[in-house]
Structures are given as structure tokens and as C-alpha cells.
Amino acid sequence: MNRRHFLKLLSVALAGSTLPLNLNAFERQHQVGIARLRYQGGNDNPRPGALRRLLQEVGRHTSVEVNPVVSEIWGRREELFLHPMIAMAGDRGYDPLPDEVIENLRLYLSSGGFLYIDSAEGLTDGPFMESVRRDLARVFPDRPIATVPRDHTVHKSFYLIDRPVGRLDIAANLEGIFDEERASVLINPNDLLGALARDAFGGWEHQVSPGGDRQRDMAQRLAVNIVLYALTIDYKADQVHIPFILRRRRWRVD
Template sequence: MLKVLTCPVLPLQHGIMNRRDFLKAAALAGLGALVPGRAFAMGEDAHFTIAKLQYAESGWDPRPSALRRLLLEVEKRTSIKVDTDVPAVNGLSADMFEHPFLALAGDSKFDPLPDKMVTNLRTYMKSGGFLMVDSAEGVPDGPFMKSVERELGRILPDKKLAPIPKDHVLYKSFYLIDQPLGRVKVASRMRAIFDEDRLLAVVCPNDLMGAWARDNFGNWRYSVSPGGEQQREMAFRLGINFVMYALCINYKADQVHVPFILKRRQWKVD
């Protein structure tokens, strides 16, 4: 099993701060009035999970089993300790600052988010939080995606969605990926909001969660097209890359897992 470590990123006077610690600090500094005196339960031994953003009364969780299946694959394929109980956060409190990875999914248009949620999401992303947006619509530019673009414009009005270059570290943070495949393949590129080279939010129209989802009997919920089971495998690999990226701030491309890359290229690795 490949050894995976959370990246130390922000130098402090007496040590280092990783993404999770930075988010906690941001929550306490920026939302102190919201949760006075609250202690965040994310010590060094805390297990990683992904939080779902509950942004509406309905339609916010079209693939309810998907993130748990992805987390099981993360635990199986890496040394990251995971918690498969995926929490839902409403974006109106500081709860989302306990999680470095936040997922927003949907398959239909939704109403504008409350102003407080917009402000909290802005603080979350600017403080190091990573937002993954996954469309279950099966089309590249449906009503859900239009709603997402509208809300990202409110959250970060000074930034625009732009295509992610194929050589971005997201595509090689664990696996070497050449295209963003999900349940469907309706777009060959994902888009993101950048802060210099750091991804604040990634938007995928290919229904990644649809490729990850299983039913209670362990069967895949949805068929994958056009590439079948190999495409499903690539969707899982991309999801694991998302997790690896979300656990680091300012990930350096030249520090990605070299032994794994060499092995993929069939070179000898001791």
C-alpha cells in the first residue's frame, strides 16, 4: 500500500499548519461570534471524511451512497484513515469548517442561497477549504449547472470559472489521470475557480457520484457510459485524486508521489 501523508503547508512560528488546522483557525477567527467558545474535534488522530452541503430542502443529495463508497476506496487504496459516516452541513453554521472537503451535488435548478451561506462559503474557500461540485444531470450545461455558476458568482464575485489545465497537479496527486470521467462523459474538461494555482472549487458535469454509488446489496446503482467498468474505475481514481488534493494547501507538483508514478510507467521502484 502506498504511504500517503497529509502535506504540511503553512509555516508558523513554532511549527506547521495543515489544511484542517487552518480551517479551524479561520472558523474561530471569522465565525467566532457564531459559535463562541466552541472547540473543534479534529485532532491529529481524527479520521477524514467528506461533508455534503445541504443547500436546499430537497434535491441536494441525488447520490446518497456515493461518498461513502469513495471513502471506502480511499481507505483500501491509501493509508488515509476515513470515517464513512458522511455528515450533512447546512452552510449556515461553522460545522463545515471541521471538514477540508465539501461536496455540492444536484440534478436540477435551485434557489439562490441565503446570504449567510454565501458569506460562510466564501470564508471557507478562501481559508483553504475545497469545494467539489458534481452534476448528476447528464448534460454539460443544465439547470443545476446554471444555478451553480450563479451562486459561485455570488460567493467569489472577483473570480471566474476556468478550464483546469491537463497538467494540473489535481490530475496526478495520486493517480495519473488524463480526463475527468464519471457516470457519463459529457465534458472532456472540468472547470474551477482558481486562487493563483490553488483550486478553490472544481465543477464536474460528468456525474462522478453516479459512478461511485452502490445500493444496499452492493450492486452498482447506475450503468456507466460509454466506457463501462473501466470508466467507473477511472471515476474512482479521480475521486481519490480529489481527496489527496483536498488534504493539502498549495500542493507542489514536483512533490507528487514519484514512486507511484514510476511504477505506473513500469519503471523499477525499490
Template sequence: MDRRTFIKRVAGVTLGTCALGSASPAMGFGADSKIRIHVLTAGERPEGALSGAQVLATELRYRTSIDMVEQPLALGALDPRFSDQAFAVLTGSGSFSFSDQERQVIARWISLGGFLWIDNGGKEASSVAFDRSARRELAAMFPGQSLHRVSADHVLFRTFYRLDYPAGRAIHRPYVEGLSIGPRIAVVLNHNDLLGALAKAPDGSWASTPEPGGESQREMAMRFGVNLGMYALCQHYKDDQVHLDYLLHRRKWRIQPSENP
């Protein structure tokens, strides 16, 4: 598959989602023609990652009307279904590594238009082991390119909600980092365990309380997750001659977090 083909597949879902604020696609990814969050597996997977991704998928469906499959799919990069979606999350709190073949698949998928969200699931602090592994793997996939701090003025913080910082279960760092391919951010490295803020316990209650902001911080984490989902889809808009500024003109409000980090 070349980039043009990939973009056409993405456009089948995103034209309605991004331009009209709802999605009833005539064509899309996979057999069910809906968008599904893929949880990319590498080494250990922290407890709650799938439930957190499911909560985010549900919120994306109801807040934005994106036609989501609410149940995420955990799979490896060599699974043939991996490249069927434009949005994947890699999360953990320990070291990990990919094989050469996995790196090739992931790098090609990202280069064609895939969006990878890397969510550091460290508890007391952002996991150093996970962070080092993520940076090492990205350096191997994209030699000569590096992560950069994403400005709070970037469209990533304005695609659906206007936000000042990336909330999660914790606020280890008040920013995310991105790896750009051309004009788009193709990889986002988040340090604040966003999925941890959305994870559910087996009884259906929240698995943790975000600190220091509690439930208001969880809502801000939810909103940043929605922005990530919208960006993952709408970044392809420019390829279809519709600019993301359309969204910004339609959404004038600004969300003020109750407490800045």
C-alpha cells in the same frame, strides 16, 4: 478564524498524508481528528449522493491511508460543523440557490482554504439548471472571478493517479472547470456525475453502470475522486513549504484509460 489558523488545522492532517503517503495525524478537524467528506445541501439532493461519497471516503482510506471517517455528513452551510473540514461536495441535477448568509459562510470558508467540489448529477446530459445555478452562486460569492477550463496537465490530474480526463457515471464533457484563488484551484466544477458512478443501491450493488465504458470507467471515476481528495488536502502543502511536486516525483506511473472520450 483566519487563513493561518485554518492552514495549521489542515496541516495537522496533511503533513503525514501528503509527504509520507499515510496519515496518522496528531491533530485534525472536529472531535474525532479525522477527515470527513461534507455533502453540502442546497435544494434537492440526488439519490445516491451520500452512498457515493461514502464509497469515495472508503477508497481514499484504503488506497491512500488517509485517516478518513467513512460516513459522510450531509449538512447546510450554516451548520457550525460545516467549516470543520477542508473538503466538501455540492451535487444535484436541478436549480438551487443559497441565502446571502450561506454565500458569506461558503465564500469565507473557500477563501480561508476550503475546497469545494461541485458535481453535476445530470443523467442524460449535464444538467443545465444545476450548471446555471452553480455559476450564478459562484459569481455572487466571488465577483470578478470566473471558472476556467482545467488543463489535463494540471496537478489535479496527477496528485495520486496520472489521468487524462475526469471520468464519471457519464462523459458529458472531457474536462472540469476550476475557480482559482491565488495559486490554488479552490472550486472544481465537474460535469460527469462522479458520485453517480460510485453510488450504491440499498442492496449494496452499484446503482448504475457508467457509460460508455462500464466497470473500467467506474474505476477511472474512482481514481479521479481519489485525486480530488488528495488535491483538497495537499493544496495546502505549499503554505507549509512543501511543494506538490514531491508527490509527482514519487509517482511516476501513468494510468491509461481504456477509452478516451
């Protein structure tokens, strides 16, 4: 049983009487989707369309089948457990998450779920990041936010990434919350989604600084890595086989 199927079966056990509401989602269990966590008092969608673009990158560069429809959820338990990856974004402070959502996130993340947090405010310690740290301390009072080392699996789950950039390059490392070696939460202050966002005509919505097109390309690769990590966690910690796979598929990584 792979991790996605485990989470969905667990959702049935936890949802109980809500089982009939979840059947439609089970019909697409071979596809990978991302849910966006909504909240009150801030801007929970600063880069509209960017998560869909992220899924397109995954589908284009890997063999993963993606569901391009990004679900919007408020942190109810039955919603969380239908998705192996939840994304949360913002560009300003927001109201504290309700206690029920905090409890649901704790259960979801402790059971194998994954939360990716992307800041679009252009600061490593701005109001959005302060709100994030406040709520993560409520989710896991005994697990501090830590720096993600450069040799962590997320930097090599598909592409080899030297530096986790986004629209900006203001933070040299990702941050996260760990359950032993597994990162259940990853935090990126570099506005990764800003590097992926396109307008209605297909053009890039935001300039990338300071590295231009090369930095945008590396941000796209990091986005793919994060989704692959959310699906597989640490089974690719030993990356010896990756160059062979990439050569066989004729994918370049430089």
C-alpha cells in the same frame, strides 16, 4: 501545521462562543471526512451513499484515515470550517443560496477551504449547472469559472488521470475557480458520484457510459485524486516521486 489543523484552528477563532460545540469534532482531527452541502428547492442528494463510498476508496487505496460518516450541513460558518472538503451535488435547479451562506462560503474558500460540485443531471449546461454558476458568481464576482487544464495537480495528486470521467463522459475537462494556482472550487458535469454509488446489496446502482468498467475504475481514481488534492493542494505538483512510491507499495496504476 498541516492544512486540516489550520482550518480547524481558524474555525475556533471565527466561531467564538461556539467553541464548546466544536470540541467533539476536534477529537477526530486525525481522520478526514467530507461534508455535504444542503440547499432548498432541488435535490441535494441525488446519489445517496456515494460520498461514503468515495471515502472508502480513499481509505482503501491510501494511508489517509477517513471518517466514513458524511456530515450534512447548511453552510453555517462553524460547520464549514470543520471540514477541509465540502461536496455539493444535484440533478435539477435549486433556489438561490441565502446571502449568509454565500458570505460564509466566500470566507471559507478564501481561507483555504475546498468545494467539489458534482452534477448528476447528464448535461453540461442543465438547470443544476445554471444554478451553480449563478451562486458561484455571487460567491466570487471577480473570479470567473475556468477550465481546469489537463496538467493541473488534481490529475496527478495520487493517480495519473488523462481524462476526468464519471458515470458519463460528456465534459472533457473539469471546471473550477482559482485563487492564483490553487483551485478552491472544482466542478464536474460527468456525474462522478454516480459511478461510485452502490445499492443495499453492494451492486453498482448505475451503468457507466460509454466506457464501462474501465471508465468506472478511472472515475474511482479521480475521486481519490480530488480528496487528496483537497488535503494537500499543490505540494505534489512535481510528480517525479510518485512512480517510486507506487512501486514500493506495489500499487498498479495501469
